[in-house]
Amino acid sequence: MKRTEILISGFGGQGVVRLGQIFSTAAVYEGLYTTMLVSHGTETRGGYVRSQIVIAGQPIDSPVVENPDYFCAMSKSAYTKFMSLVTAGTILYDPGYVEPERNPIARHVAIPARDRVVQELGKDIFANSFFLGVLGQYFKTAIHKEHFYQALSERVAKFQAENRQAFDFGYSYQEGADA
Amino acid sequence: MKRLFDTGNAAITEAAIFAGCKLFAGYPITPATEIAENMSRRLPQVGGFYVQAEDELAALHICIGGSLGGLKAMTSTSGPGYILFADPYGWALGSEIPVVVVNAQRVGPVSGITGAPGQGEFYLSRYPTHGGNFESIVLAPNSVQEAFQLTVEAFYLAERFRMPITVLADQIVTDGWETLLIPETEAEIQAMGLKVALRQINYGPEFYPATDEIDVPPVVLGHNTGAACSDWTPTAEGFDTEEVEWQHKHAYRLIYKVRNNRSIISQYEEFALEDEPDVIFVAYGSPSRVVKSAVQAAREQGLKVGGIRLVSIWPFPDEVFHRSAKYLSVELNYDGQLVREVQRAVPKGSEVHFLGRCGELPKVLELVEAARTLINGQPLKAIKWEREAW
Numbered sequence: 001m002k003r004t005e006i007l008i009s010g011f012g013g014q015g016v017v018r019l020g021q022i023f024s025t026a027a028v029y030e031g032l033y034t035t036m037l038v039s040h041g042t043e044t045r046g047g048y049v050r051s052q053i054v055i056a057g058q059p060i061d062s063p064v065v066e067n068p069d070y071f072c073a074m075s076k077s078a079y080t081k082f083m084s085l086v087t088a089g090t091i092l093y094d095p096g097y098v099e100p101e102r103n104p105i106a107r108h109v110a111i112p113a114r115d116r117v118v119q120e121l122g123k124d125i126f127a128n129s130f131f132l133g134v135l136g137q138y139f140k141t142a143i144h145k146e147h148f149y150q151a152l153s154e155r156v157a158k159f160q161a162e163n164r165q166a167f168d169f170g171y172s173y174q175e176g177a178d179a
Numbered sequence: 180m181k182r183l184f185d186t187g188n189a190a191i192t193e194a195a196i197f198a199g200c201k202l203f204a205g206y207p208i209t210p211a212t213e214i215a216e217n218m219s220r221r222l223p224q225v226g227g228f229y230v231q232a233e234d235e236l237a238a239l240h241i242c243i244g245g246s247l248g249g250l251k252a253m254t255s256t257s258g259p260g261y262i263l264f265a266d267p268y269g270w271a272l273g274s275e276i277p278v279v280v281v282n283a284q285r286v287g288p289v290s291g292i293t294g295a296p297g298q299g300e301f302y303l304s305r306y307p308t309h310g311g312n313f314e315s316i317v318l319a320p321n322s323v324q325e326a327f328q329l330t331v332e333a334f335y336l337a338e339r340f341r342m343p344i345t346v347l348a349d350q351i352v353t354d355g356w357e358t359l360l361i362p363e364t365e366a367e368i369q370a371m372g373l374k375v376a377l378r379q380i381n382y383g384p385e386f387y388p389a390t391d392e393i394d395v396p397p398v399v400l401g402h403n404t405g406a407a408c409s410d411w412t413p414t415a416e417g418f419d420t421e422e423v424e425w426q427h428k429h430a431y432r433l434i435y436k437v438r439n440n441r442s443i444i445s446q447y448e449e450f451a452l453e454d455e456p457d458v459i460f461v462a463y464g465s466p467s468r469v470v471k472s473a474v475q476a477a478r479e480q481g482l483k484v485g486g487i488r489l490v491s492i493w494p495f496p497d498e499v500f501h502r503s504a505k506y507l508s509v510e511l512n513y514d515g516q517l518v519r520e521v522q523r524a525v526p527k528g529s530e531v532h533f534l535g536r537c538g539e540l541p542k543v544l545e546l547v548e549a550a551r552t553l554i555n556g557q558p559l560k561a562i563k564w565e566r567e568a569w
Contacts, residue, residue: 021184021356028184028358036184036356039539040294059324062472063355063465064540 001032001057001142005065005089006135009050009082010074010097012040015128018155019072020051023135025151027055030143035063048077055142070138071106072131073098074113092134094127111173117166126159126166133170145171181361187326187353188213191281191346192221193361194330195253198375200279201227202252204241206234206260209293210350211283214255235260239267239280246276247408249378249399251334255281257350258300259290261307268343269308272315272433274408275387277337277378277397279330281346283353284464286511286537295538296350298464301516304345305493312430314437316444317345317493319463323357329490331373336444338376340436341397347492349511351465351540386417389428391435393443437494446490447499450474455502456485458550461521462509463489466540470509473546484550492517500524505553507532509541532559 006023010016017038024034035054041047052065071086073079073093079100083091086106093100096114113130117123129152136148148167156163183189191214195203203218219229228245232238235256242252256264261282271278282304286297304317318333320326326348333344362368379396383403388395398408404417411419412426437444448467451474452459458477460470467488477484487499500506503526508518515533522531534541534549549559 024356025184028182031182033358034184034356035358037351038354038356060357060468061475062469062540062543063351063357064469064542066542066544 001055003054003056003060004070005068006053006055006070006072007050007065007068007082007085008053008072008074008131009048009078010072011077012047012049014049014074015125016049016051016074019128019132020053022132022148022151022155024053024055025155026136026143026147027139029147029150032057032142033059035060037063048075048081050078050082070135072111072135074127074131092131094131109174111170113170116169116173120169121162121166123162126162129156129163129166130170130173133167133172134174136167136171137174180367181363183359183361184356185323185359186213186356187320187323187348188283189217190323190327190359191255191330191348191353192217193359194327195279195334196221196225197361197373198331198334199251199377200253200334201225201250202230202242202245203227203254204230204232204238204245204252205254205256206232206238208257208260210285210354211255211257211281214281214353218253235263236266239264239271239278242278243267243271243276246271246278247398247400249380251277251279251338251378253279253281253334255283257283257285258287258297258303261300261303265308269310270410271343272308272313273310273410273429274413275341275397276343276408277341278343279333279337279346280343281330281348284347284349284511286350292538294350294354296465296511296540297537298349298466298511298516300347301492301510304347307343307345313433315345315493316340316342316437317347317491318446319347319490319492320352321464321467321488321490322352323355323359325490326352327359327361328371328373331375335374335376338378338397339393339443340440341393341395342437347464349464355465383416385415387413387415387429387432389415389432391432391439393436393440441494444491444494445496447496448488448490449499450486450488451478452485452487452502454483456483456504457554458482458484459502459504459506460484460486460509460546460550461489461506461517462486463492463517464511466509466511466536469540469543469546472543473550476543477547477550480547482547482550482554489517495520495524497524501526503529505530505532507534507549507553509534509546511536511540513537534559
């Protein structure tokens with residue numbers, strides 16, 4: 001697999017890091033190489049959080065995401081801060097938080113994660129698993145679904161059934177999408 | 180092979196357990212806290228001891244005590260704690276006590292910002308204590324996998340050289356998540372080149388030979404020793420002395436056991452240096468990964484660019500810098516530290532330049548542009564006020 005860059009950003013408490021961990025763990029179980037840099041503000045909740053993920057078929061040199069193939073924008077400020085990095089990639093934004101620019105250069109895809117999980121599962125905390133499912137769909141030829149399930153069950157301590165459901169909702173939301 | 184996705188902190192923990200560490204004393208600090216946390220969980224599983232120290236000064240003293248009791252020991256911290264090691268580090272150097280010290284560098288000045296990477300302790304790791312008259316051994320991993328391997332190596336060198344070894348990591352290495360392979364079979368261990376030295380015991384009567392020998396077993400108290408260990412000048416038998424003749428022998432030993440065995444320590448990586456490149460990047464730790472990508476990107480654009488990545492930084496491998504070129508030191512600080520050693524080591528007539536960033540890694544694009552600028556004979560652009568020419 002060629003080097004692929006993924007940027008995930010939102011605010012503290014949304015599970016941005018957990019989402020990155022689960023995605024990356026699945027990639028590692030697939031036999032791929034993965035790096036993830038995490039940066040965040042000092043607040044426990046509410047501050048900005050960013051995961052920079054690189055996956056590739058061979059060991060990765062620079063772990064810096066400079067030109068994301070996928071950018072999961074899970075908050076308005078994350079979208080504003082990082083959207084200009086995306087030139088050839090795809091921005092997956094949650095319209096519950098983000099109002100996209102009028103004439104964007106990059107490809108935009110609305111992922112209504114928050115509203116869907118609130119509607120289906122009653123809580124917005126499962127939105128990250130919905131995003132995970134969406135990424136799972138985009139990477140379905142590179143990473144087997146079972147590896148996402150395995151990583152999810154290892155990295156999520158509570159509400160495993162709900163998180164798995166949220167993953168499935170996300171996975172089927174973009175049925176047919178491909179990396 | 181165990182295949183994990185984990186942090187550098189987890190890798191360092193598993194490496195210590197692999198190397199036979201049986202004592203960890205430490206004080207939590209970002210971005211090294213998880214080492215202490217993981218060790219508190221892992222050590223009891225292997226019959227070891229975890230001590231939560233009241234501060235870093237105590238932490239390293241406790242490790243020294245444990246090592247003198249026959250246990251392999253480790254502590255970990257970041258810059259603000261590393262400076263507090265100054266006193267016990269000297270004890271360990273002077274009394275030749277094996278111990279492993281991890282410093283996950285964060286950005287300064289002084290205590291700086293907790294969760295952002297820096298490289299401010301390059302020189303402090305050369306002189307981590309007072310008095311001079313010694314050489315230091317410092318290893319600098321640039322990935323989670325290498326944090327595992329170099330921590331194992333640090334334990335190995337600590338035993339062979341009978342001294343404290345610093346693993347000089349940075350926040351990107353310790354807090355960063357990455358594929359981590361942990362060998363399980365003998366064949367996998369050998370393939371990774373991992374070596375483990377068992378703790379030996381020195382039964383005397385000579386505990387401090389006036390030679391440059393390595394592989395001299397360390398003092399383990401209670402084995403014919405009395406209390407043959409202090410930070411004063413020792414006689415060969417380990418008694419304190421005020422005699423200059425012994426001071427000379429002691430200093431000679433601390434300096435030359437390292438200098439005369441550098442081939443065991445020295446490790447570096449070279450990228451695309453075969454055709455005498457115009458520009459050579461120099462880096463250690465996490466910036467070296469961006470450098471490696473940048474060398475490749477620059478080559479794809481037809482620029483004659485190479486790179487040197489230091490794996491062991493002290494003793495400084497002067498011999499690597501024998502090519503005349505324009506050198507560009509890429510570091511996570513604004514004051515320029517590695518660049519000074521590069522300037523000292525390069526052949527006369529070489530240019531030496533500096534590119535410093537703080538808090539996050541530079542980008543590949545920036546480095547390629549910097550190389551192009553230097554090849555065109557122009558000065559690098561300052562972001563704000565930095566001094567570029569060295």
